Amino acid sequence: MNLQTGHFRADRAQSALREHFWNREIGMYDIETPCPDGACNTIFHYWWMAHAVEALVDGLVRTGESHYRFTLAELFDGLLKRNGGAWPNALYDDMEWMAIAWLRAYEATKEEKYKQAALVLWEDIKTGWNDHMGGGIAWQKSQLDYKNTPANAPAVILATRLHRIVGKAEDLDWAVRIYDWQKRTLVDPDSGFVWDGINRTGDGTIDKDWEFTYCQGVFIGAAHELYSATGDESYLLDAERTANAAILRLTDKDTALLPGEGNGDGGLFKGILVRYAANLATDFPSRFPTVADVLVRNALILWDQGRDEERTLFGPVWNRAPSDKVELGTQICGVTLFEMAAKLEAILLTA
DSSP: OOHHHHHHHHHHHHHHHHHHHEETTTTEEOSEESOGGGTTTTSOOHHHHHHHHHHHHHHHHHHOOHHHHHHHHHHHHHHHHHTTSSSOOSBHHHHHHHHHHHHHHHHHHOOHHHHHHHHHHHHHHGGGBOSGGGSOBEEETTEEEEEEHHHHHHHHHHHHHHHHHHOOHHHHHHHHHHHHHHHHHHBOTTTOOBOOEEOTTSSOOBOTTOOOHHHHHHHHHHHHHHHHHHOOHHHHHHHHHHHHHHHHHHSOTTTOOOOOOOSGGGGGHHHHHHHHHHHHHHHOTTTOHHHHHHHHHHHHHHHHHSEETTTTEEOSSTTSOOOSOEEHHHHHHHHHHHHHHHHHHHHHHHO
């Protein structure tokens, strides 16, 4: 796969996202296609929209094309209106995804309002930290004693990036404290594989049987960000162990294909692992060639076997073409894969 092909596939995936999902009337994406007259939009998938922001930033950074910038501005207004004129909501992990996304949009565009949105969300997110289960940020405001990876590892990513951009030492302190709790509580010390959560049922049990791609992805991202901020090699070793464990336990032994995790929220999970694994392999190509190879191989499989060829749409299983109805989450997941593959190919071809 050459660089031109990588860009072509990412462009086609992005074009399909806009053509089949963008709804200018509401300034957001429809949650599925087809969606006649917006009838599908009965649920506000706040965190899906956060990853739509990330996909737009990916396209903008890769191409510099202005339509990504314009759509970001429209989506910002549409989301703010749909959320009642403010950014916070009841789920700490949802707010973290949104804050990470708008902070990336700020870095790509220098639009101050994007950074301010991230800062407003961060102040709310910090209220989720409490002493239940020895610390950690709660998953949601109505269940403060349930802590999980999706509410903690992304908070580390956010806090570390805020420290880099804004320069407040306390944000890095937050990142280290949250990371230490996450690693101590929800990472298998023997393998580096990341567990989902603790105390969901109120009895202190850890959900070790929930083996999700996105839990691995956000911990890899958290460790990578802290290494970049501190230069402490132990963080990079953590990222390496988890990346290796994820490949060993979650990919097909013959094809390296990442698993299908269903529609709904699960349809987005793989994209999160892909994003943070690709960031790691991009920054350290000589150290993580296997990670890069797995991601590029998944992109080839999805393009050749899992794409609706007429519409360039993607379902939850990357070696099987989707049905007529396609959800926004699975489409964003596919777009993320092709954007990350294009970024990896650019690095590999110039290395």
